[in-house]
Amino acid sequence: MEAIYLTFVFVLAIFLGFELISKVPSTLHTPLMSGSNAISGITLIGVLASLKADNLKFATFLGFLAVIFATINVVGGYAVTNRMLEMFKKKDEGGSK
C-alpha cells in the first residue's frame, strides 16, 4: 500500500513541477538549474535519517560520503544561485551607471 501512496505523491509532484517550471522565463534558466541542483541535494534528508548510530561500519562510511556530496549541493547550489540572482537588476536600481 505504501508503494501506491508514494507513487501517487510522485505523479502529482511531477505535474506540479511542469506547471511551475514552465512559468520560469528563459532569462532565469541558469539560476533555475543551479537552484534545482540545490534542491536535488534533498537526498541529504534521506541520508541523515538513515545514518543511525548502530549502523554497520561500511554503511556508515557510505552514508558519511553521501552527507558530504549532498551538503555540497545544498550549500553550493543555494549560494551560487543567490550570487547570480543578485546580479539581475532593473534599470532604475542602478543596473547601468
Added chain:
Amino acid sequence: MNSTALFINFTYVLSAALFIFGLKMLSSPATARRGNLVSACGMLLAIVVTLFAQGIDYKWIILGMIIGSAIGYVAANRVEMTAMPEMVALFNGFGGIASMLLAWAEYHQHPEISSFIGFVVFLSAFIGGVTFSGSMVAYGKLSGKITSKAVVFKGQHIANALVLLAAIISALVFSKNPAGHYGAFLQIIFVALVFGVTSVIPIGGADMPVVISLLNSYSGLAACAAGFVVGNNILIVAGALVGASGIILTNIMCKAMNRSLANVLFSGFGSTTQAAGSGPQGEVKPASAEDVYYILEAADSVVFVPGYGLAVAQAQHVVRELGDLLEKNGTEVSYAIHPVAGRMPGHMNVLLAEANVPYDQLVEMDDINPRMDSVDVCVVIGANDVVNPAALDDESSPIYGMPIIETQRAKTVIVLKRSMNPGFAGIQNALFFYPNTRMYFGDAKASIQALVAEFKDSD
C-alpha cells in the same frame, strides 16, 4: 508513527510548500532572489527537523556537513560566471552519487527487502550512477580537460545497447531476491558508471546544454528513487520538481536546435557535418570602426545579438559600455538572446547581468522577431549559427528548421567577426552576403572598444 516522527513529517510538508513557493517566485527576476531564499529556508527547516530523530549518528553527520558546506560555499563564491556550466555539471553529478550511496547504504544495512524496494534500490543506484559518471564526462568536456568533440567508434550503439541489457538483467536478478544478490547490486553500480561514460562521450561540445539539462533531470529522478527507498515524501516531491525542471529545459534546448532528443543523444552532431564546406558564396561588405560609428550614431533602435564568442572575448563589459553611450545618445538599446546562446540554458543572460546589463533590456528570441522589421541596427557579436537565415530558407542546410533571431530583417546588420571562418557547426553563414549586412572584422573586444572611443571622441 510516534509523535516525533509525526512532527518531522508535518514539517516536511511545510518544507515542500516552501520549495514550491520558491520556484513560483522564480517566474520573475524581481522576486527570484527572494524565491531562492524561501527555498533555502525550506531546506534548512527540513535538515534541522530531521536531526531531531532518535538514534542518528551525529558525529559523522556533523563532520560530513561541515566538510560539505565548506567545499560548497567556497566553490560557489569562487566560480567564474563563464564556468557555470561546469559547476552545474559537477553538482548534477554530486546529487546523483549521493542518491546512489544512500541506496547502497540502505541495502547494505537491510538486505532483506521486498521486490518493490529492491527495484527502487536498483533505480536509485542506477540513475544515480549514470548521473554521476555522465556528469563527470560532461564536466571534463565543458572544462576542456577532455576533448569536447564527439567521440564515436564503430558499433557504439550496439555496445551501449549491450551495457543497457546487462543493467536490465542485473536488475531482474537483483529485485527478484535482493537479499541473496549483493554481487548483482555491485554489478548494477559498475554498469551504471560505465553507461554514464559511454552515453555522454559521443555527444559533441555544442550539444552540452542539452546534456546538462538532461543530467539535471536525472539527478532529481535519482533523489526521487532514493525517496522511494527510504519511504520519504520530501525526497520524492523535491526530486520530482527537479526532474520536471530538467525535462522542460531539455525540451526547450532541443526545440531551439530543431533536433529531437534521440538525435542529440545518438548522432554525434559535431562529427558528421564538417563536410558542409560549400554553402553560400558572394561578396561581403567590410566596414571600419568609423563607418560603424556613423551607422550606430544615426540609429533610433539598436539590438545587440550576443553569442558565446562574446563571453570568450570577455567583451560583455565593453558592450554594456557601448550600450550606455548609445542610450545617452537617445537610442533604444536591447539585447536579443537566443535560447542556445552560451553553453547552458540562460547562460548568456547571466553573463550580461554580471556586466550590469539591466534585465529589462534582455529580450527573448520570440519577442524580438515580430518587431525586427522596425529595428534600425542589429549588432551580431560572437554569434553565428543562431542568426543564419539559411535555417529559414535553405533546405539543404544542416541547420534548416532551427529557429533563429531574424537579424536579416533589420534595416542594417553589423556582424563582428574575427575572420570569415565558419562557426561551431562548421556552416558558412548566408547572413554575411545579405545586401544590408556590413562585416566589421577584428577581435570582438578591441572592435567594441574602438567604437566606444569613437563615441567618446565625438563628445
